[in-house]
Amino acid sequence: MDKLPILQFEDKIVETVKNNLVTVLIGETGSGKSTQLSQILFRHGFADSGTICVTQPRRVAAVSVARRVAQEMGVRLGEEVGYAIRFEDRTSTKTRIKYLTDGVLLRESLSDSELRSYSVIILDEAHERSLNMDILMGLVKRLVGIRDSANFRVLITSATLEGEKVSEFFNGCPVLNVPGKLFPVEVIYTDEVSKSFVEAALKKAIDIHVREPEGDILIFMTGQEDIEKLVQKLEDRVRSLEEGSVMDAVIYPLHGSLPPELQVRVFNPPPSNCRRFIVATNIAETSLTVDGVVYVIDSGYVKQRQYNPQTGMYSLDIVQISRVQANQRAGRAGRTRPGKCYRLYSSVVYKDDFMEAAVPEIQRTSLAGSVLYLKSLDLPGIDILKFDFLDPPSYASLGDALRQLYLIDAIDENGAITSVGRTMAELPLEPSLSRTLIAANENGSLSQALTIAAMLSAETSLLPSFAKGSEKKRKHTPLKLPDGGGLGDHIQLLQIFELWNKTGYDIEWCKEYGLQIRGMSFVKDVRGQLCQLMLKMAKCATEVQGKHKSRERKMNYRNLRRALCVGYANQLAERMIRHNGYRTLGLKSQLVQVHPSSVLQPDEDGMLPNYVVYQELITTSSPFMRNVCTVEMQWISPILKKLETLDINKLSGGFTDPEDGIKEKDQGVSKKEDKDVESPADRDSKIQAARERFLARKVKK
DNA sequence: GAGCACTGC
Structure with missing residues (x-):
């Protein structure tokens, strides 16, 4: 086997880590960073006074990488090298290198907020920007100022470009670049505007099938619906091709709601002299790696869930991908040999319309859980509303979280965590x-x-x-x-x-x-x-x-x-008079329907219950409450009383000038890379624009 | 009468 690229940088990495508390390492796919970084540091004594921990965004990754490292070091898994994921802790007192999911590390800091058992914390794949990762980065940044520098190091690995931003966040710490081991991928743009990306993908896929030499085709769609549509059309077209004139073809859909046994089909060796078409969601972007892919067709879209803190409503929207995502998708064509990536959009769209990176989860989700968690840590001198995030969530989002927590007794009217709240956070x-x-x-x-x-x-x-x-x-x-x-x-x-x-x-x-x-x-x-x-x-x-x-x-x-x-109590709705629509009882009332999939039943007069609580609000074809439960009127009067007395200024401890805070932050960052900095408002309008463009295309069809 | 992308404690 060839030497992994990262090993050529061993001395440089060790020297940098020795001299710096925090190091950012930019390593592309195939650089070996996930398996080698921990071993390099281990070899140079960084695990002498503590454990080296490495976070992974997914459970399977934590387990498989740990297994690999144990094998390379010739030790038994669970001894010197171990892993910890939910329901499974395979570590022991001997463990010097420990792989864990970011969620597990976050939980661990609940019992030891300074994470003293670790001499090195490696946050791997930070560019994926999960909510847990963003909170961890904030916590780890704080630790850098607290823990003894003789016995503590932090490494953060990221994909290209975003690494600079992370370095900026950690006060300009050094950035090391490690090349990947991907084969070159030729990127081909499309200039003609197509009426739908399903049709465009169909045309391109058949084109490749007829003209190009062997190699599997991976097509990125947005969801089950367009995947099934495309699979159907591909099957029809492939069947209509003259027998013998082209090689055989087999077509697989690949998305998360597919039963596991159908998902794993793509890992079976393909029949010989047969081209595979894999029509996938972005599950194939990071989570699953399909071998044998030589051609990638990228629709340029992704389905993304976002939260509106003003209304408490989620929506699932088809939005443009980012340049980072586009490059990640292209990279899927170059894993085994040189490949080609066909983008169903023009280079102008890529350069001018796409955002550099996707909106991080922390700006797309309800923060009630995270705010409660941070409050329960009781970090001295840390105010949640001023917590140092790589990308701060909006003030509206934090206010929404506080309001929700207050209604369910997790914090008191001054925003302080209650004993109930402490139990909840556990x-x-x-x-x-x-x-x-x-x-x-x-x-x-x-x-x-x-x-x-x-x-x-x-x-x-x-x-x-x-x-x-x-x-x-x-x-x-x-x-x-x-x-x-x-x-x-x-x-x-x-x-x-x-x-x-x-x-x-x-x-x-x-x-x-x-x-x-x-x-x-x-x-x-x-x-x-x-x-x-x-x-x-x-x-x-x-x-x-x-x-x-x-x-x-x-x-x-x-x-x-x-x-x-x-x-x-924060998710309560009242039925309207004389019909079965509801309005939510909260700060901003929303008109919603019970989701059609609900088993809630009307009474003999055909009316639904007067009051329900719901699990979530989601707008698809129209606004719905998902998962509802009947509640009695007499139970809700204390909640309504609380709603009346709710004072957001008190809850947020007087932090009422969000604009200044946000501006200050943005200016701080924009010194270095002013082109790439976007305010949440800019992002919102970009997402909106992408959505409108998409809808416009859909309507035309 | 409508339908959920992907993770994780």
Whole structure:
């Protein structure tokens, strides 16, 4: 095997790390940074006084990289080299190199905010900018000023360009460049504007198939719908090609809601003299690597979920990718030999319209959980609203988080964390569910609440996709699931798990009901973990086994729904008079409908319940509440009272001048790279523009 | 009567 590129830089890396507390390392795919950096530092004594930890954005990566490193060092996994992911800690007192997911490291800083067991912290793949990673970078930056510099080093690895920004964040720390080992990829732009990217991709794919030599084609689409459309069209066209004139072809869809057994098909060796077409979402951008790809077709779009803190509403939008993403996609063509990337957009669009990097998650999601977590750390002298983030979230977003936390008793009217809030922060759940568990523990419905919390954590991986046509293909229609007694979706989830529990967690039962086995066993694991945590924390925690089930059911799950009402006090809606639309009860009222997939049932007059709590608001074809549960009017009066007295200025501790704060920050950064700096408002308008362009194209068709 | 991209504790 060739020597990995990073090993040629060993001396330089060691010297830089010795002389600097923080080092940024820019390493492209194939540089070997994930496996070699830890070993290099180990060889030079950086693990003598502590462990070297390396974060990974995904569980599979943490496990596979740790396994590889253990093998290279000739040690047993779990001894000198180990890993820690949720539900699985394979480390020991001997462990000197430890791979973990960023979520696990974040949890660890809850029990030791200075992370003293680590002599080196390596934040790998920082350019992916997950929410956890952004919080970790803020925390680690603080540690740099606190911990003894004789025994502490930080390394952050990133993709091109973004590395400079990270260096700036860490007070201009040195940046090392390590080349990757990719083969050259020729990029070909498209100048003609096509009516739809599905059609454009179809044309290009067939073109490649007819003209170009062998090699698989990877096509980036945005979601299940356009993937299925394209797969169908490709099958038709390939079949219509004259037999014998071109090589055989096989077409695979690849997206997250595909059952795992269909996902892994792309890893099987392809039939000989046969070209594979893989039509994928951005799951193939980072998570899954398909070997044999020589041609990439890039639509230039991605489906992205974003949160509007003003309305509390999520939306799932098709937006333009960033230049970093475009390059990542192109790189997928050069893993095994020189390749080609066909971009279904012009070079002008790439240069002028695309943002440099995607909007980081921290600016696209509700921050209630993260704000609570940071408050629970009790960092001296650190005000959450002024916390030093690489890309600060908007003031609206922080205000929204505080408002939500106040309504569910996690912080008091002055913004200080409460004892309830501390307990909540210990649980690996979103705040509403943590709060539900605590309320349930007090009213005797904990066992059921634990089940619901676990089911909601795995919800998307429970049911196979409801795509049109897929039902026909299935051999037999699954048995009908329980209906939640008409009380709502949370109750349905509870009933599903209880039925499965009664069968002794029978795998066949899952099949009969059309439930994904992996999803259901994940629920079982999560429930077990939550049980243990609740037993450990709440000294008086009882009833995790659920002995009161039958009595509760007769009571229409009253206690359980009451607990949900306390937990979801920030997500409450009232039905309109005389029709079944709802308005949310919060700072800014929204008109919404119950999602059509809900099992909530109307009464004999055809009316839905007067009050419900919901899991989330999401705008697709129109604004919907997903996962609703009936609640009683008398339960909500304390919530309404709280809403009336809510004072955001008090909650945020008087930090009311966001504009100044943001401007200052932007100016600080813009000294170095003024072209690439964008305010959140700029980003918003760019996203909006991309969305409009896309919609315009869609309409034309 | 509509439909969820991808991760993670």
